[in-house]
Amino acid sequence: xxxxxxxxxxxxxxxxxxxxxxxxxxxxxxxxxxxxxxxxxxxxxxxxxxxxxxxxxxxxxxxxxxxxxxxxxxxxxxxxxxxxxxxxxxxxxxxxxxxxxxxxxxxxxxxxxxxxxxxxxxxxxxxxxxxxxxx
Amino acid sequence: xxxxxxxxxxxxxxxxxxxxxxxxxxxxxxxxxxxxxxxxxxxxxxxxxxxxxxxxxxxxxxxxxxxxxxxxxxxxxxxxxxxxxxxxxxxxxxxxxxxxxxxxxxxxxxxxxxxxxxxxxxxxxxxxxxxxxxx
DNA sequence: TATTGTTATACTCTATAACTATA
DNA sequence: TATAGTTATAGAGTATAACAATA
Numbered sequence: 001x002x003x004x005x006x007x008x009x010x011x012x013x014x015x016x017x018x019x020x021x022x023x024x025x026x027x028x029x030x031x032x033x034x035x036x037x038x039x040x041x042x043x044x045x046x047x048x049x050x051x052x053x054x055x056x057x058x059x060x061x062x063x064x065x066x067x068x069x070x071x072x073x074x075x076x077x078x079x080x081x082x083x084x085x086x087x088x089x090x091x092x093x094x095x096x097x098x099x100x101x102x103x104x105x106x107x108x109x110x111x112x113x114x115x116x117x118x119x120x121x122x123x124x125x126x127x128x129x130x131x132x133x134x135x
Numbered sequence: 136x137x138x139x140x141x142x143x144x145x146x147x148x149x150x151x152x153x154x155x156x157x158x159x160x161x162x163x164x165x166x167x168x169x170x171x172x173x174x175x176x177x178x179x180x181x182x183x184x185x186x187x188x189x190x191x192x193x194x195x196x197x198x199x200x201x202x203x204x205x206x207x208x209x210x211x212x213x214x215x216x217x218x219x220x221x222x223x224x225x226x227x228x229x230x231x232x233x234x235x236x237x238x239x240x241x242x243x244x245x246x247x248x249x250x251x252x253x254x255x256x257x258x259x260x261x262x263x264x265x266x267x268x269x270x
Numbered sequence: 271t272a273t274t275g276t277t278a279t280a281c282t283c284t285a286t287a288a289c290t291a292t293a
Numbered sequence: 294t295a296t297a298g299t300t301a302t303a304g305a306g307t308a309t310a311a312c313a314a315t316a
Contacts, residue, residue: 004241005169005234006261008153012162013187013268015150016284018143019305026305027147034140044275052148057307059276064305081274081315099140106139109267118263125260126141128253132244133148151307154282158308161282179298192284194299199282216292216297273316278309285303293296 021105025070025094028053028061033070033095036087043082052134070094156240160205160229163188163196168205168230171222178217187269205229 001009019027028051035042035050042050048058062085065071070091076082087095110119136144154162163186170185171177177185183193197220200206205226211217222230245254 001169001173002234002238002241003258003261004237006265007241008162008237009166009169010261010264010268011146011149011153012166014146014264016187017268018146019284023305027143028306031144031147034136034144038136045273052151053306054308055275056277056309060306063276079274079316083275099137102139102143103137106137106142113266114263121256121260122263122267123138125256125263126138126145128249128257128260129145129149130141131248132257133145133152154307158282163283180296188283189285190298191286191300195283198299214293214297218298271316274314276311276313278311280310281306281308283305283307285305287301287303289298289300291296291298293294 018102022098022101025065025068025098029065029068029070030095030098032058032061032065032085033087033091033098036071036085037092037095041084041086043076043084045082047085065091068094153237157233157236160200160203160233164200164203164205165230165233167193167196167200167220168222168226168233171206171220172227172230176219176221178211178219180217182220200226203229 015027022030025033031051032047035047044055044058044062047062048055051058062071062073066073070088072086072088073083074086076084110122114122150162157165160168166186167182170182179190179193179197182197183190186193197206197208201208205223207221207223208218209221211219245257249257
């Protein structure tokens with residue numbers, strides 16, 4: 001198989017694995033919570049652009065997060081078309097727990113079946129994957 | 136952010152990107168066509184195990200591929216509980232075209248924004264991602 | 271008119287539960 | 294009873310289309 005085929009197979013399966021590993025918050029939800037926690041309150045458009053999905057898709061994710069009580073929305077007072085999305089206390093707690101579990105899984109997975117050299121290679125490739133996903 | 140967080144973000148976005156890049160056959164469908172083309176006719180269970188999804192999920196993917204005319208099913212004559220799934224001529228053509236487009240995208244993406252050293256690092260990491268997705 | 275956001279709708283992907291047919 | 298497979302159903306994730314409110 002070609003490199004692109006193997007990359008796709010690996011990404012497809014890894015995506016399934018990451019989802020199954022930690023179903024809530026979901027992958028898309030956790031990404032939004034991460035942005036809000038790390039970078040502060042943001043608009044729907046900003047979040048959609050950051051994740052490279054349509055604004056309509058992001059609106060759905062935000063709606064679900066709001067129903068769960070993990071984010072709150074308030075209108076921007078300067079430009080009243082805009083809506084500011086903020087992470088709540090409960091959302092912070094969910095994010096922390098999600099990150100903790102994910103780190104635990106990853107650490108165990110790589111310590112168990114990778115040599116130190118392989119671990120270094122994998123860690124070094126992560127930023128490249130990020131660039132590949134966001135050109 | 137942690138390495139596992141960055142990995143998850145990259146995999147989530149890359150998965151979206153790969154899907155959008157080439158919507159048909161879908162990621163799950165292309166994976167099945169690839170197995171059948173590379174390894175010959177297989178049962179539902181074999182395909183489900185190879186992709187690490189439930190047999191019920193795989194049955195759905197196979198059903199869609201059959202409706203599209205990309206695979207054919209026939210009962211196993213030895214064990215009549217089993218169903219053998221084969222790729223059709225039309226399925227082969229769809230797979231070839233899909234692989235061609237994917238290779239084109241990947242080649243362009245990495246040649247455009249990666250140095251030779253980075254390319255080597257990325258290519259070397261692909262098998263590690265595959266292992267991470269299939270322990 | 272352009273921008274920001276939303277709701278409605280559809281399709282893919284995957285899961286669980288419940289079922290049939292064969293071993 | 295155990296195994297291979299299927300259908301029914303639900304929910305996440307994303308897209309497009311159509312719409313409302315504000316600039």
